[in-house]
């Protein structure tokens with residue numbers, strides 16, 4: 001066994017029901033006295049609760065999915081004008097993404113308070129969108145210094161969004177099995193992530209107001225993101241990034257739809273990963289494990305239901321082919337990728 005694994009330095013606080021005090025402690029630990037509190041208007045009341053114990057100098061609520069560059073620029077100007085010394089973001093991946101965009105150019109430290117299962121808070125990956133093109137990059141400055149997980153903050157997340165978001169986390173786990181830098185530590189984290197998500201998500205669906213399923217799902221989402229940050233984007237993430245940027249598709253739903261198709265494509269060529277995923281699901285095969293979970297959760301099935309135009313299938317093929325890592329387990333060709341995208345677009349069973 002020969003590999004090099006880099007562990008990202010971050011404080012991770014699980015504080016069920018205790019986010020305000022935990023965030024205040026993290027901000028104090030940074031020595032910050034002028035916080036920019038970032039939260040979308042719909043998360044204003046959560047942000048009020050968390051901000052009550054913080055030295056808030058700026059409240060910023062312009063949050064847009066996939067972080068358009070002009071939105072990032074306005075947030076950066078607000079941070080500079082407010083002479084802030086730390087960023088606290090309360091929200092899903094879009095909100096964390098905006099904080100990261102500010103940190104990227106200002107170097108300001110982030111305390112992230114996630115309210116979905118996207119996992120951006122545990123990665124050093126940033127993303128910005130200009131027109132139809134989404135650009136991502138890796139930079140140590142965007143890794144939040146602290147993350148505070150409080151499952152009670154996700155109670156307002158409707159079951160449908162929770163399911164899509166949790167399957168986005170599951171996609172991090174699956175892609176971490178064969179991402180370009182995947183190593184045995186990533187695979188161990190991803191396996192435990194799958195186990196936690198496969199138990200947590202059905203519990204969320206069955207009892208959306210219960211904390212246990214939410215907490216287990218947050219734990220799985222964290223492991224998923226840590227594994228993914230190390231392993232890097234595999235075929236699945238490359239497909240979703242291209243589609244998301246080109247057609248403005250909802251991030252989590254896109255991942256939820258595409259995942260079974262990529263698993264079916266790669267699994268026969270990645271037997272060890274297949275066995276690990278199957279074991280984590282407690283299922284005879286990886287594909288059956290995912291299919292059973294998706295059935296229980298009534299998971300999103302077709303990209304056409306989420307705004308992708310049919311002519312987009314042909315348009316997306318070339319940019320995806322250019323982006324898929326060379327070491328992907330199964331060969332990716334114009335023909336099999338077109339078939340995969342069509343199946344995901346129309347919602348047919350993975351081939």
Ligand code: NAD
Pocket residue numbers: 040042065066067091092093094095097115116117118119120121123124125126127153154155156157158161165168251252
């Ligand atoms: P999001 O932040 O847009 O949230 C999805 C939806 O859930 C939104 O409508 C939001 O208003 C709602 N929501 C969030 N929290 C809620 C709550 N507690 N109660 C009710 N509704 C709530 O999307 P997301 O799926 O969390 O994240 C997607 C974005 O994150 C994408 O832009 C993606 O590229 C990025 N992302 C980045 C990384 C990374 O490592 N950089 C990892 C994962 C995702």
